[in-house]
Amino acid sequence: VGRDPREEAPTLAWGIDLGGTDCKVGIVDSSGRVRAQTGFPTPREPAAAVAAIERACRRLAAEAGVRIDRAGMGAPGPLDLDRGVVIQAPNLGWRGVPLRDMVAAALGCPVVLDNDANAAAYGEAWVGAGRDATVLLLATLGTGVGGGVVAGGRVFHGARGLAVELGHQVIVPEGRLCSCGKRGCLEAYFSGHALDEQALETIGTRDGRPTHKELFERYAAGDPLVAPWMEQALDILARGVAAAGVLFDPDRIVFTGGLTRSWDVFGAGLVDAIVRRMGPAGPQAQGIVLTELGGDAGIIGTAGLALLDGGSRPRESS
Amino acid sequence: VGRDPREEAPTLAWGIDLGGTDCKVGIVDSSGRVRAQTGFPTPREPAAAVAAIERACRRLAAEAGVRIDRAGMGAPGPLDLDRGVVIQAPNLGWRGVPLRDMVAAALGCPVVLDNDANAAAYGEAWVGAGRDATVLLLATLGTGVGGGVVAGGRVFHGARGLAVELGHQVIVPEGRLCSCGKRGCLEAYFSGHALDEQALETIGTRDGRPTHKELFERYAAGDPLVAPWMEQALDILARGVAAAGVLFDPDRIVFTGGLTRSWDVFGAGLVDAIVRRMGPAGPQAQGIVLTELGGDAGIIGTAGLALLDGGSRPRESS
Secondary structure (H helix, E strand, C coil), X not given: CCCCHHHCCCCEEEEEEECCCEEEEEEEECCCCEEEEEEEECCCCHHHHHHHHHHHHHHHHHHHCCCCCCEEEEECCCEECCCCEEEEECCCCEEEECHHHHHHHXXXXXXXXXXXXHHHHHHHHHHCCCCCCCEEEEEXXXXXXXXXXXXXXXXXXXCCCCCCCHHHCECCCCCCECCCCCECEHHHCCCHHHHHHHHHHHHCCCCCCCCHHHHHHHHHCCCCCCHHHHHHHXXXXXXXXXXXXXXXXXXXXXXXXXXXXXXXXXXXXXXXXXXXXXXXXXXXXXXXEECCCHHHHHHHHHHHHHHCCCCCCCCCCC | CCXXXXXXXXXXXXXXXXXXXXXEEEEEECCCCEEEEEEEECCXXXXXXXXXXXXXXXXXXXXXXXXXXXXXXXXXXXXXXXXXEEEEECCCXXXXXXXXXXXXXXXXXXXXXXXXXXHHHHHHHHHCCCCCCCEEEEEEECCCEXXXXXXXXXXXXXXXXXXXXXXXXXXXXXXXXXCCCCEXXXXXXXXXXXXXXXHHHHCCXXXXXXXXXXXXXXXXXXXXXXXXXXXXXXXXXXHHHHHHHHHHCCCEEEEECHHHHHHHHHHHHHHHHHHHHHXXXXXXXXXXXXXXXXXXXXXXXXXXXXXXXXXXXXXXXX
């Protein structure tokens, strides 16, 4: 007697990683392998973004000759996970966009929506740099600084889905103004945005646009204009990550995001500072590592959330 | 046809709250009500402590005329939760004590062992000040400062059972030496121990022993000798709790411990400072409250862990 094939676990899912600048879409199998992927600049209008996502998903599936019945999606937050709504995405200018249901309607299948950092953390915990960890803490060092925790195979969402806002710990009371309105957040010191601001104040521009890459190069060369505040910024980053280590007691801390391209300049010192401030909780130095999935963590993690049961609360829609 | 009564859920458990000074033992039912309780000074020797616990448990059960087949137990940490061992309990001078199995052998029943702050957090989440919360953060302000998180009905243990060390976040880099060996921990500024040290340095002793109660009274009266460092210590406490709020996104923060007897002096200012530093994550002011279970949180929480499935990893022994 044959089994009804519909009762078997699905083995493929779309993974959709919607960023403030670019959107990536992939087909991921249940072993975490990316079968196919594509990308495009994120359209500014929600309806246009959803249409572009639908076209990309359908094209990938047609080219692969497969039928897919579920999707995972990551988006910049804050999100309302229960309702599947982007509360606010400053880089896109979105407010109150019911993204999960829009994409589910377009694709005709259930969609799991999560915060982009949580999705990437889930990917790394599933098949990346944290696949053998019990508790993984991901730190994303990009334009902003995000965080995600996966414990025992589940994303830690907090009460309202706002966990883990690594970059918005106040490290310097009454310090620099942060984009969130508070003063002295980690993100106001060490992030792509903060480093660009510091570069303008300190070394001016080159070809009209300073880059954090040049800053890290100057820091590596011992430039006295750059070293003091870079050391301060790195110390603030270390303190924020160490606090998360003391509180969550992860056995793996994974760094990802554009700024990690300069990891060889600041990584070793950062790891030392984190370990010193954590004490017995958290991992030792060998447990603090770079991403293994890189830019694919988002599509792998979101697909994983759709294929496995990685959520801690109802977040599906069809 | 009758059901085998052994298949029914147990309705009573012993709750054992082993502290560095006193030990409390109670019988708690499955609605979280304390049916009977007793207490005694904690014997310094592990074997003597276990014998005293056994006597207290058996006497309570005999007086109540009930048979009890499971126990929960809280102990100061750090603990090895998988093996049920007290790795180190400085106040008791214990090291490597296999407490869970010793108590299980004495009582002849399975014992669940957890960190004392986690157990109290579980009690508050079950039937106390966090019973309607999705994610509860408990802060214990006693001789030291501890923390516990209960999310979705389960204690958050971290990878090695060291979560949530609220008091050992480094808030002041290169600051005061903490008992843990690091510098600048929250606990080195705002804790019974730190306040006693500060009192000795600042106002000397009264009858040979300054108390934090007198310090809070002087602070309330505007004593210029006390106000500046008390304000600094409260600010450091607020920053540490706010960081935990940003990271765990709790919808309830509960304060307990001996120092909260002076809550009317410092509570309102503390809550304001926490809310200001948390921003959108975490609860607003009305979600930051005092314990409802007080000194009973430990026996209720440990019994709850034995009666319900509140753990996130195997921690039983029989």
